């Protein structure tokens with residue numbers, strides 16, 4: 337058997353909290369041994385629970401005269417605890433510190449006056465709602481202001497077409513348009529399919545099977561095709577634009593561009609806007625076709641319609657204007673997507689995290705704007721019997 | 723001859739925060755002018771005001787007798803190297819440098835390529851033309867950014883800590899380059915720097931910003947300030963840096 341060696345008491349890392357009664361003076365936290373970060377969790381909880389009963393006006397000493405050594409992490413925690421106590425009106429001071437520990441205390445600012453800090457009051461619900469509302473209108477104002485600048489930049493560009501960043505348009509169209517084709521095809525097909533299916537179960541009851549073509553054709557061309565495709569583009573290109581411009585913003589690239597005499601709106605925003613305004617109607621057209629194809633598949637497979645019959649009915653129900661009005665919408669949607677995403681990108685501050693925040697914000701704002709615009713269009717077309 | 727840059731009573735800040743108050747100084751044509759001061763005292767921000775990226779709370783900035791640079795119209799008469807380099811991440815180094823040549827000169831593609839290569843050689847980055855900025859080290863990015871700032875042969879450049887992060891040899895080479903451009907082409911240089919050797923070697927005049935008093939602590943020839951300044955903090959600044967350097 338080996339003899340258990342008893343380590344000197346001074347080396348056991350402990351923190352003992354001695355709280356004597358009200359008239360006693362020996363209120364102190366005795367810190368002993370080599371205090372390292374590894375044992376800090378224990379010290380932390382001991383001091384916290386030990387001092388929980390102290391009241392405003394009390395005083396307590398952090399006695400470090402027995403401490404062999406303290407590492408930086410532990411010191412940071414001790415200083416933090418001291419600050420916490422001070423916030424409750426309890427005065428705590430380090431005492432008995434040897435030279436090296438005193439230097440450490442100074443380094444972590446444990447020797448400055450930790451005056452009672454005022455706790456910030458939590459914001460009331462009403463104030464929170466109020467602030468959020470004001471923020472919302474500021475965002476709207478920001479987008480409208482940005483729209484104004486974009487229009488001005490566009491006029492400037494018309495005066496000097498040579499200064500345009502024309503060669504950025506095609507690659508942007510490719511990224512936003514061509515690469516989005518598969519998902520546009522899939523989603524619109526499924527939307528048409530599901531709508532056909534839901535409609536079919538209803539229409540079957542009245543023996544009006546054939547009208548599924550009208551239902552799908554009209555809702556896809558007028559509403560769902562443009563809206564769904566715009567939502568897809570919002571998730572793809574809207575988010576991408578906000579992130580691209582946002583990271584350019586935080587890395588001072590936009591500022592550099594400006595000092596080189598390139599207007600960032602002219603150089604970065606207009607090409608993206610033009611590209612989306614060209615690409616979204618095309619994608620919408622594709623989406624319309626795919627939606628109707630989805631309806632056709634339902635019609636043939638579960639309603640017993642013929643290919644020719646479905647097509648003929650669609651042709652009868654869906655006019656050129658139905659398709660065209662959807663395309664008009666899509667152009668406006670494209671403008672909204674590019675404007676909001678670029679505006680959010682330009683408003684980015686605060687490093688990589690800021691870029692993430694703005695990207696999320698831009699997608700949410702765009703979705704909101706799309707729904708509002710769509711409702712506006714529907715009411716407008718309805719009011720004028722279009 | 724009127725000064726190239728004249729700043730009078732410039733106050734910088736945002737909202738209720740004031741960063742520096744009532745700055746007044748001027749930079750003469752052909753000067754190498756250094757902006758000194760501790761971290762966070764507003765040196766980079768002062769450059770942003772000088773190049774027209776920020777609007778002064780009060781005071782006046784006149785560059786080349788024309789007032790505050792208006793970045794919305796045309797091309798400003800200076801080149802800028804930002805502290806971070808701010809190279810365009812989606813373009814190659816060569817394209818970064820060629821961008822303003824393409825926009826603002828009628829030069830052909832070949833000619834632009836030749837100028838780009840010459841500028842890269844100037845800053846010691848031969849052959850980095852087709853690299854993307856993300857493939858460069860911090861010091862290389864800075865040098866590429868200097869090449870970009872010099873692309874259009876501006877009469878004035880603003881350099882934010884050009885030699886920070888460079889190895890000692892490249893730093894000395896860069897100092898020599900700046901000095902040569904200044905002497906041979908008469909290029910006016912306004913730079914922010916911490917490198918004491920380069921301050922003494924190339925800067926003919928300097929201002930030192932102070933964070934506490936939010937004002938200019940000293941102004942003049944750096945060597946002169948080091949030896950004769952009445953302000954102890956100025957001598958301390960030079961000597962403290964000197965000890966490390």
Ligand SMILES: Nc1ncnc2c1ncn2[C@@H]1O[C@H](COP(=O)(O)OP(=O)(O)O)[C@@H](O)[C@H]1O
Pocket residue numbers: 736741759760761762763764765766767768
């Ligand atoms: N747009 C801004 N809004 C608020 N504070 C800013 C802004 N830009 C810079 N600052 C602050 O101004 C101070 C000076 O920054 P800077 O000029 O970069 O210092 P330096 O002298 O090290 O170059 C910093 O504390 C920085 O956080």
Ligand SMILES: [Mg+2]
Pocket residue numbers: 765766767805882
């Ligand atoms: Mg700086």
